[in-house]
Amino acid sequence: MTTIEKTADDAVREGAGDGGTPLLEVRDLHVEFHTRDGVAKAVNGVNYNVHAGETLAVLGESGSGKSVTAQAIMGILDMPPGRIPQGQILFRGEDMLTMSAEDRRKIRGRKIAMIFQDALSALNPVLSVGYQLGEMFRVHQGLSKKDAKAKAIELMDRVRIPAAKERVSDYPHQFSGGMRQRIMIAMAMALEPDLIIADEPTTALDVTVQAQVMDLLAELQREYHMGLILITHDLGVVADVADKIAVMYAGRIVETAPVHELYKRPAHPYTQGLLESIPRLDRKGQELYAIKGLPPNLLKIPTGCAFNPRCPRAEDICRTEVPALVPVTEQDGTELPGRGSACHFWKETIHG
Amino acid sequence: MPDVTKSQSGGAAVDAVAPPVEADAATTAAPAAGPAPQGKPRSLWGDAWFELRHRPLFWISAVLLVLLLAIAAFPGLFTSAEPRNGDLTNHFLTKPELTHFFQADWFGYDGQGRSIYARVIYGTRASIMVGVGVTAVVTLVGGLLGMVAGYFGGWIDSIISRLVDIFFGLPFLLGSMVVLNAFTERKVYVVIAALAFLGWTTIARVMRSSVITAKQADYVTAARALGAGTGRILFRHVLPNALAPTIVVATISLGAYISAEATLSFLGLGLADPTISWGIDISDAKDAIRDNPHVMLFPAGMLSLTVFAFITLGDAVRDALDPKLR
Numbered sequence: 001m002t003t004i005e006k007t008a009d010d011a012v013r014e015g016a017g018d019g020g021t022p023l024l025e026v027r028d029l030h031v032e033f034h035t036r037d038g039v040a041k042a043v044n045g046v047n048y049n050v051h052a053g054e055t056l057a058v059l060g061e062s063g064s065g066k067s068v069t070a071q072a073i074m075g076i077l078d079m080p081p082g083r084i085p086q087g088q089i090l091f092r093g094e095d096m097l098t099m100s101a102e103d104r105r106k107i108r109g110r111k112i113a114m115i116f117q118d119a120l121s122a123l124n125p126v127l128s129v130g131y132q133l134g135e136m137f138r139v140h141q142g143l144s145k146k147d148a149k150a151k152a153i154e155l156m157d158r159v160r161i162p163a164a165k166e167r168v169s170d171y172p173h174q175f176s177g178g179m180r181q182r183i184m185i186a187m188a189m190a191l192e193p194d195l196i197i198a199d200e201p202t203t204a205l206d207v208t209v210q211a212q213v214m215d216l217l218a219e220l221q222r223e224y225h226m227g228l229i230l231i232t233h234d235l236g237v238v239a240d241v242a243d244k245i246a247v248m249y250a251g252r253i254v255e256t257a258p259v260h261e262l263y264k265r266p267a268h269p270y271t272q273g274l275l276e277s278i279p280r281l282d283r284k285g286q287e288l289y290a291i292k293g294l295p296p297n298l299l300k301i302p303t304g305c306a307f308n309p310r311c312p313r314a315e316d317i318c319r320t321e322v323p324a325l326v327p328v329t330e331q332d333g334t335e336l337p338g339r340g341s342a343c344h345f346w347k348e349t350i351h352g
Numbered sequence: 353m354p355d356v357t358k359s360q361s362g363g364a365a366v367d368a369v370a371p372p373v374e375a376d377a378a379t380t381a382a383p384a385a386g387p388a389p390q391g392k393p394r395s396l397w398g399d400a401w402f403e404l405r406h407r408p409l410f411w412i413s414a415v416l417l418v419l420l421l422a423i424a425a426f427p428g429l430f431t432s433a434e435p436r437n438g439d440l441t442n443h444f445l446t447k448p449e450l451t452h453f454f455q456a457d458w459f460g461y462d463g464q465g466r467s468i469y470a471r472v473i474y475g476t477r478a479s480i481m482v483g484v485g486v487t488a489v490v491t492l493v494g495g496l497l498g499m500v501a502g503y504f505g506g507w508i509d510s511i512i513s514r515l516v517d518i519f520f521g522l523p524f525l526l527g528s529m530v531v532l533n534a535f536t537e538r539k540v541y542v543v544i545a546a547l548a549f550l551g552w553t554t555i556a557r558v559m560r561s562s563v564i565t566a567k568q569a570d571y572v573t574a575a576r577a578l579g580a581g582t583g584r585i586l587f588r589h590v591l592p593n594a595l596a597p598t599i600v601v602a603t604i605s606l607g608a609y610i611s612a613e614a615t616l617s618f619l620g621l622g623l624a625d626p627t628i629s630w631g632i633d634i635s636d637a638k639d640a641i642r643d644n645p646h647v648m649l650f651p652a653g654m655l656s657l658t659v660f661a662f663i664t665l666g667d668a669v670r671d672a673l674d675p676k677l678r
Binding site for chain 1: 397505506569570571573574575576577578579580581584588589592593
């Protein structure tokens with residue numbers, strides 16, 4: 001199984017076009033949570049990589065393990081209930097899971113930073129935003145209070161917060177949702193990290209503000225040539241920004257593809273279902289498609305392919321054998337760089 | 353419904369949400385310009401202070417406390433009489449009218465002919481010192497243990513929590529009596545130690561629970577994700593957000609510690625002569641209360657007033673810090 005997965009992974013890497021070691025590489029990552037009711041397997045062998053300047057969108061429903069993977073990368077997983085039984089998280093070729101806690105802490109914020117979903121709760125309510133932004137410089141670079149404040153104002157200008165100078169000593173609750181998310185972005189961006197993980201950065205915002213925040217994020221990413229992992233369940237957000245997509249289901253990656261390929265020709269029934277269920281203007285008046293059933297209980301993931309109870313294409317083999325992530329090819333066998341699907345019937349799905 | 357157009361199949365997303373930064377900028381710039389001239393932005397503590405300033409009870413208790421602290425610090429400024437000088441010709445002497453303001457005989461004399469006014473004034477220091485001292489020790493020790501237990505959890509929490517349970521099970525006054533009994537010389541600091549020995553549990557519990565709430569907040573995770581170390585997270589992000597309940601409990605129990613000291617002194621186990629304290633005076637007065645109630649009245653009255661002042665302040669602070677009560 002692993003050998004085939006490796007091939008798919010290699011294909012994905014080639015697809016990125018950017019040779020050399022990737023900025024971040026996740027290899028066969030497993031995360032489980034030990035609960036009273038048993039072991040919840042949140043992540044079951046995830047492989048993905050991000051190169052500098054590249055945007056990877058991780059797509060999936062709630063409970064598909066996309067956020068848990070991100071938390072494992074950041075090292076902010078609550079470790080008593082959570083456990084990482086196997087896998088590697090390589091940052092510039094170095095395994096972060098075997099590093100000392102202090103070494104990992106030094107990477108956080110400086111090399112890899114994270115943007116959270118709800119900026120109001122991710123900002124400390126009793127400290128001014130200027131203080132919190134400046135904290136990055138004081139802690140990591142040892143700047144004086146005054147210099148840190150000047151830097152904070154600079155950052156707020158950067159993320160286009162109007163009247164930054166006047167607002168630097170305001171508190172988080174005094175900002176609107178979009179502005180708060182900008183501050184969150186500024187905080188993550190402060191030390192110009194190599195990689196940013198954005199965990200549903202726009203989910204808590206209204207649609208107009210969503211677009212602005214995504215544009216800002218994309219612009220800053222281009223400017224600093226950062227890697228970006230964008231975690232989302234919103235297919236619309238992904239289309240504009242991402243270079244490649246990894247679709248997750250029940251803690252596994254079920255499909256990987258360059259962004260437009262995925263929209264054009266999905267190679268996994270789950271992705272297909274997701275795309276079908278987007279409301280479309282040309283289907284006005286018709287019933288909206290929905291994937292039947294519920295996401296699987298992580299305490300007892302179905303045998304075989306985890307998607308089989310909900311899959312319209314499911315056959316006996318799907319209930320017994322776990323499909324590996326295999327490279328997807330054209331009908332005549334030509335390789336499709338960067339594409340992979342974990343479905344026994346990917347051929348029928350993409351070409352049928 | 354910009355989503356509809358935006359996520360048209362094929363992924364060639366038509367961005368219907370074109371007008372970008374300006375809209376957001378305009379909406380947020382307006383409030384920024386609005387309230388700014390009226391005053392600086394307020395934090396949680398700023399809000400609490402704003403609330404407090406508009407509460408008469410806060411001002412009453414604050415004025416009382418300032419006065420009491422001044423008396424405790426400089427008793428000589430308030431009376432020229434000597435609290436320890438007894439003149440038996442003044443045995444239980446009272447003036448029928450209380451017009452001799454701030455004179456030695458203002459409140460009359462006790463059984464040994466000592467000025468009750470002077471004794472009440474000089475007794476303030478012991479009571480305030482015990483109250484403030486016990487509160488300080490208890491807040492420091494209990495707060496620290498509670499914070500450590502709440503933040504680190506696991507076996508550290510188990511050990512500290514069991515310790516709290518054990519100490520909590522010991523009756524406060526009875527326990528202090530047993531401890532004090534072991535000392536022959538009962539100075540103020542001995543009484544502080546005895547009361548603090550059993551008193552830290554409440555604060556530890558309060559602190560532990562509010563730290564547990566605060567540490568689960570997203571901003572703590574965010575701080576960790578941005579590379580903050582344990583110390584910084586604990587003291588910069590968790591503590592300021594967990595402090596409010598502790599402050600309230602501490603202020604309210606300050607009054608309780610003062611009365612505990614009086615109780616112990618009354619029972620003959622707290623402070624003892626030559627230290628002057630309200631508790632001792634109340635204890636001395638108990639035999640004469642039928643014929644000379646004034647001997648009891650003034651120290652007891654001062655005690656009640658002081659406890660009232662602290663508890664009222666605690667109440668006011670609690671109300672100010674709790675947004676739901678506004």
